[in-house]
């Protein structure tokens with residue numbers, strides 16, 4: 001068969017084609033008011049693998065599509081109007097990065113050291129309870145991802161997989177997040193079990209939800225979910241101490257809530273005496289509380305508002321960070337979580353004095369969409385983006401990311 005040779009493009013054909021353009025353009029404008037770039041935009045097909053997802057936020061709609069409404073609602077919800085959830089992320093726009101151009105970037109090193117342990121990057125996975133709501137393998141898959149990425153995992157008291165199994169899958173010490181409950185005997189048992197499973201740090205959450213919770217987004221999502229949920233939620237029961245493997249075998253008849261009625265400095269002293277390893281206090285948002293926690297034995301703080309899930313303060317954690325850093329004066333590590341979705345967000349937190357940044361929802365989005373591979377991809381993307389902005393800003397090491405690399409945005 002004779003191949004059809006390409007026809008030479010004549011001047012006449014080009015001129016002819018160009019002549020039709022204004023007409024096409026006018027037609028397009030008449031029918032559609034969008035710009036040409038938008039007119040020719042085509043939505044790409046949904047990613048078939050985690051590796052195809054471009055950025056962290058793109059995992060959210062994938063998780064939404066993968067999950068039943070009530071489970072997505074549980075993940076997405078804030079409190080009241082969910083505005084603090086949005087603020088946490090939006091407030092990164094309050095800070096701009098000051099790039100320097102003359103630096104030796106031959107060797108970029110994103111590693112940092114926390115409690116004497118070298119982390120490949122200042123990113124960790126924060127506590128998220130009940131992760132089997134997002135994927136059948138739940139926290140076990142997250143732990144395997146944490147292992148392949150050598151990322152610190154803070155395990156929730158409400159983990160839906162037993163702490164020993166998660167520790168085995170991670171194959172390195174966990175940090176155990178602690179909801180102490182209002183029964184000290186249960187607190188003791190939970191701390192001892194976590195330590196027995198190899199946790200080197202206990203992270204006491206101090207921003208626990210007041211009762212009753214006002215997570216309206218979750219409640220609306222539950223109303224729109226008409227599945228039969230009794231197989232997992234016996235008697236429609238959601239109390240963590242009755243469900244989570246961490247409490248299995250304990251007498252929880254005296255427990256009425258996840259936190260003690262009075263969370264006083266004396267309580268911190270008592271917990272300090274109980275905990276054998278490091279004591280991390282998660283949920284501090286003011287300089288005053290930072291000083292107090294430090295005076296009562298904290299080995300590290302996490303600036304956190306629980307991802308905006310428990311209180312509608314409208315204060316983003318990144319805006320709370322400077323006063324906590326100022327109060328701590330470098331004496332202990334200051335970690336932070338809330339709204340971290342880009343490598344530049346992590347960079348800004350480090351420049352404002354944080355030691356490391358944690359993620360909550362993004363790991364669950366990745367898990368829901370692609371299981372272990374999704375969590376790995378989320379971590380990879382954030383670490384890659386952090387490396388990119390470090391190179392752009394002229395910071396070869398984490399230590400180079402100083403306060404001089406960030407400025408408050410005008411207005």
Ligand SMILES: Cc1cc2nc3c(=O)[nH]c(=O)nc-3n(C[C@H](O)[C@H](O)[C@H](O)COP(=O)(O)O)c2cc1C
Pocket residue numbers: 074075076088126127128129156157158177205282304305306307308309337338339340358359360361362364
């Ligand atoms: C579904 C879900 C469950 C959570 N469970 C816990 C928990 O059990 N204990 C805790 O201290 N924080 C918990 N958190 C808060 C996270 O540890 C973290 O503070 C927060 O998610 C960070 O904000 P981000 O989701 O915007 O990254 C949870 C967050 C989510 C989204």
